[in-house]
Amino acid sequence: MKKMIDIDFNSSRYDELVQLRYKILLEPLGLKFLDSHRNQEANYLHIGCIENLDDKLIGGMMLVPIDHDTIRMMQVAVDTKYQGEGVGSYMVKYAEKRAKDIGYRRIVMHAMLTVINFYEKNGYHQEGDIFEEKGITFAKMVKDL
Numbered sequence: 582m583k584k585m586i587d588i589d590f591n592s593s594r595y596d597e598l599v600q601l602r603y604k605i606l607l608e609p610l611g612l613k614f615l616d617s618h619r620n621q622e623a624n625y626l627h628i629g630c631i632e633n634l635d636d637k638l639i640g641g642m643m644l645v646p647i648d649h650d651t652i653r654m655m656q657v658a659v660d661t662k663y664q665g666e667g668v669g670s671y672m673v674k675y676a677e678k679r680a681k682d683i684g685y686r687r688i689v690m691h692a693m694l695t696v697i698n699f700y701e702k703n704g705y706h707q708e709g710d711i712f713e714e715k716g717i718t719f720a721k722m723v724k725d726l
Contacts, residue, residue, distance in 0.1 A: 582634070583668065585675040588627035588641065591619070598629055598641040605658035610717065628679065630659075630672050639663045640672050644680055652685040673703050681726040688726060691719040 588594045599619075622643065630640035640659040644652050654676055659668045680688055689708075692700050697707065697720055705722040712719055 582632075583639070583671065584631050584633055585672065586629050586631055588629045590623050590625070590627060594629060594638065595627060597638045598627060601638060601641055601660060602656045602658045605661065606656060625655075626679070628672070628676060630668055630675075632663075640668050642672060642676060644676055646685075647689065650685060651687045651689055652680045654688055654690040657690075669699060670703055673700075677724070677726055686726055687723060689721060689723045692722045694718050694720060697722065 586594075588598055624646075626644040628642050628644065629638050631637065632639050638660075640657075640663065642657040643655045645655055647653050654673070657669065657672065659672070677688060690700070690705075691714065692705075694711070700722045701707075703724075705724045707720045708723045709721050712721075
């Protein structure tokens with residue numbers, strides 16, 4: 582059984598989330614998490630997925646306000662041990678509900694090409710052309726809430 586939680590910035594749970602994001606998203610690409618980025622994340626909404634049995638953080642993401650209607654989903658990561666079990670879809674649905682509940686009408690993200698199908702299955706569509714950012718190719722994916 583899994584549950585979703587909000588994670589306080591600079592808490593020990595936040596440190597776990599940073600480590601998970603690094604392990605799943607950055608390390609395979611040869612990128613580092615820069616501590617200088619931490620301050621940018623102070624006003625973001627950090628969300629975690631916890632395995633109830635052992636209170637382990639198995640997934641997480643950030644929601645970043647863009648304007649009064651749009652929020653951006655970023656750094657969606659699921660521990661490799663739990664990938665393919667529906668954890669990612671569970672987290673995305675929770676994030677959409679959370680964003681809608683606090684007044685946002687649209688959610689956007691920059692998805693790596695390898696996960697476009699995942700987001701399409703979750704109701705997102707590609708907007709605009711594929712683009713490159715810091716040497717990584719992305720597609721802008723959007724969904725109206």
